[in-house]
Amino acid sequence: MEQEKFRMPTGAVIACILVILLLAACFAGAAIFVNDRLNNSGRNNPEANATEAPVLTNEPSVSEAAVTEQPTPVPTQAPANEGTHAEDGTPITDVLANCMNTVVSIDVSVSNGYQEVVSGSGSGVLISNNGYIVTCNHVVEGSSSIDVFLNDGTQYKAELIGNDPVTDIAVVKINAEGVTFPYATLGSSESLRVGEQVYAIGNALGELSNTVTEGIISALGRDIEVDGQSMSVLQTSAAINEGNSGGGLFLYDGSLIGVVNAKSSGLTSSGATIDGLGFAVPIDLAKPIIDDIEAYGYVTGRPYLGVSTKNVSFGYGMFSYYTYPQVVSVLEGSPADLAGIKENDIITAIDNAPINSSTALRVAINKYKIGDTITVSVQRGNEVLQIEVTLKERTGK
Secondary structure, three states, X not given: OOOOOOOOOHHHHHHHHHHHXXXXXXXXXXXXXXXXXXXXXXXXXXXXXXXXXOOOOOOOOHHHHHHHOOOOOOHHHOOOOOOOOOOOOOOHHHHHHHHHHHEEEEEEEEEOOOOEEEEEEEEEEEXXXXXXXXXXXXXXXXXXXXXXXXXXXXXXXXXXXXXXXXXOEEEEEEOOOOOOOOOOOEOOOOOOOOOOEEEEEEEEOOOEEEEEEEEEEEEEEEEEEEOOEEEEEEEEOOOOOOOOOOOEEEEOOOOEEEEEEEEEEEEOOOOOEEEEEEEEEEHHHHHHHHHHHHHHOOOOOOEEOOEEEEEEXXXXXXXXXXXXXXXXXXXXXXXXXXXXXXXOOEEEEEOOEEOOOHHHHHHHHHOOOOOOEEEEEEEEOOEEEEEEEEOEEOOOO
């Protein structure tokens, strides 16, 4: 009888294979463990690592710890007491940090007869280490008090030194004994070329202080009209918002090359959307104005009438209302004072040309020269007077 051959069950074969694989994995794991232990012991041996590059860690040495105990200053909060013009090769982040320290936010207040209330916000740029600030005339004109906020949040009261509606430039000053302020280096707008990189910094929307926007010089010598006054300005693609007025337009090297003063937005008469049209007073135009205001409190060589006015409305009949400038005060010794114009007089025309606002009055006067004689139509009570006034150059603030 033939002997029956032994056959291992299929399940047993599979189990044997799994046991063999498990043993192989254990041997491999043990080999890796031993190798790692040997490597770690070598790393802990100073003599074994003598020729290797040092491993950088987060643990400072004794000498490093002594240095890093001082808190690292935040660049935008560490005021530099020098101008903003940077050397070639300076990172733009450092340039902008210095520029931001020179730009201030401005809140202006007016009196309503009972108390002072904030009437608007704008921007300005420190231009000297003793607190002189250039801004726009339309930011501070008519204000009874001015509050200035530095980039680090410090608040100061400022006084209006002088203003020039023709160029929309004004100068205010912080009076703070013993304080040295960071200030902007005045550059040159004459040498600018279309396409150069610029940065606008200002108090966007009157809430977002020291907002930085980037753009280029889009055009030079662009003629626009601001508050009825024609002026030649720089055009930029940097985003300009409400509250940016009076802020700085800086070149990529940190020099101040313009004072932001206007923007176009909304729609054209044909319905086209306006976007990316910002404007700034060229610094070369602003420099002599700033110098005159700092030295005299006004701009020399300009004719002036010598009145402060506010707009008033009144009507003839039920629905016919008109707006005119009413004299609030008359400067003693001014052409208006010498000619007999009085407080509360309402100015209705200059040389028979209707005047419907304080801005229109200012624009009209600026069209004349020193020594010109004009006829000012004035309503005083129920009388209408024609007063001859000879315009002079201002000799006092």
